[in-house]
Amino acid sequence: MPVVTIQVTREGTTPDAHSVTAEEKAALISGVSALLLDVLNKPVDSTFVIIDEVETENWGWGGLPVEQFREQLRARQAE
Template identity: 50%
Template sequence: MPYVNIKVTDEGVTPEQKRQLIAGTTQLLVEVLNKSPSTTFVLIEEVNTDNWGIGYQTVSEL
């Protein structure tokens, strides 16, 4: 039962893009690991850019 957690910044990811991420991730696990789609879980977390840092700055600052 695979569980994949995808984290992205909350900068306008559309519902269609999320569907594509879920479908593509699931298909990859089916093809590579022979996992069942019915037991494959994909979670997408949107992180506020104030809470995501690169180097010494937040993404909001960059």
């Protein structure tokens, strides 16, 4: 009866994608369910997986909205 909540920013993994694709969501769902079956013997039929997509503007990291922090990180790495 696990409940697994996956919070990620609403972004794509390829330039033309603006959020997690249906295929990627299905892969996360099956991967997490298999992991809980494998490690804790939890039947997939009573495992819930909830994917929570968060707008990048709503995700803070490093004291900044995440897009700004990523710019800061890139500048740091460029130095």
